[in-house]
Amino acid sequence: MAHLGSRGKTAQQICNTLGICHFNKTMIHEAFGQLCKDLTADNSLRDSLEIANGFFVQKSSNISRYYEHALRYIYAASLTEVDFRNTSALTAVNSWVRQSTKGKIQAVLHKNPSQATKMMIVNAVHFRSQWKWLSILTFKN
Numbered sequence: 001m002a003h004l005g006s007r008g009k010t011a012q013q014i015c016n017t018l019g020i021c022h023f024n025k026t027m028i029h030e031a032f033g034q035l036c037k038d039l040t041a042d043n044s045l046r047d048s049l050e051i052a053n054g055f056f057v058q059k060s061s062n063i064s065r066y067y068e069h070a071l072r073y074i075y076a077a078s079l080t081e082v083d084f085r086n087t088s089a090l091t092a093v094n095s096w097v098r099q100s101t102k103g104k105i106q107a108v109l110h111k112n113p114s115q116a117t118k119m120m121i122v123n124a125v126h127f128r129s130q131w132k133w134l135s136i137l138t139f140k141n
Helices: 008-018 023-043 065-075 088-100
Strands: 050-057 078-082 117-127
Touching: 023 050, 023 065, 023 078, 050 088, 065 078, 065 088, 078 088
Parallel strands: 050 078
Antiparallel strands: 050 117
């Protein structure tokens, strides 16, 4: 979602980090958005998967209408104005994640964000199920 709204050097740094520079920007986001929609529409995952995308912005900030529409359409992201200068942002973000994941994730923030925060992109994914291929995975500490 950050890449979608970025331009110039920032967009280049994000695409270098993700290794996606050789793909069309619009196609990348449409594919990621479709993947989220397909996963959440899959009835076999109904009880085990929750995906939520949120965009929190400082009250009175100017957000491009195109970007806001793209977030809603592509990522089904909610846009919420908050005041990062007080504790209401912490409450708003944690309430959003709790509601969006049907209580499966209770909180993503455990302290107030910096008062200088202007925006916050929050992705919450909760997956709880048996892994089909667990025997072939190796975990190391």
